[in-house]
Amino acid sequence: MSGWQPIASAPRDGTEIILRKGSRVTAGAWIKWAKSESHFHDTTGEYVGEVEIDSGANWQSWDGGFCEGDEPTHWQPLPSPPTE
Numbered sequence: 001m002s003g004w005q006p007i008a009s010a011p012r013d014g015t016e017i018i019l020r021k022g023s024r025v026t027a028g029a030w031i032k033w034a035k036s037e038s039h040f041h042d043t044t045g046e047y048v049g050e051v052e053i054d055s056g057a058n059w060q061s062w063d064g065g066f067c068e069g070d071e072p073t074h075w076q077p078l079p080s081p082p083t084e
Contacts, residue, residue, distance in 0.1 A: 003076060004020060004074040004075070004076055005074060005075055005076060006073070006074060007019075007059075007071065007072050007073055007074055007075055009075075010030065010075040011030070012030040012057070013030070014029050014030065014031065014032075015029060015030075016028070016029050016078060017029065017075045017076065017077055017078060018075060018076045018077070018078060019059060019061055019066055019072035019074075019075055020072055020073065020074045020075065020076075021066070021070075021071070021072045021073045021074070022073075024065060024066075024072075026061040026062065026063050026065050026066070027061065027062050027078065028059060028060050028061035028062055028066055028072075029059075029060060030057060030058070030059055030060075031057065031058065031059075031060045032055075032056070032057040033054075033055060033056060033057070034052055034054070034055040035052070035053050035054040035055065036050040036051060036052045036053060037050065037051055037053055038050060038051075039051040056068075058071070059071050059072055
């Protein structure tokens, strides 16, 4: 696969790729996150586990340019690294 592909066909497994929207081009990936916090029993104070407080997934670029609400429209794989 080469050239720009529609973002709908991009890998969503954390693979780093090149992202584009208009003339903006940068590297990034589809990132999933889950935020949790420790939960303790109200009366005993005993630790009872982690409680998820937020989670989601969206396109993230390493320079912070793409985020939820301002998503890329196209993608392509990273080029092969130099052999030397």
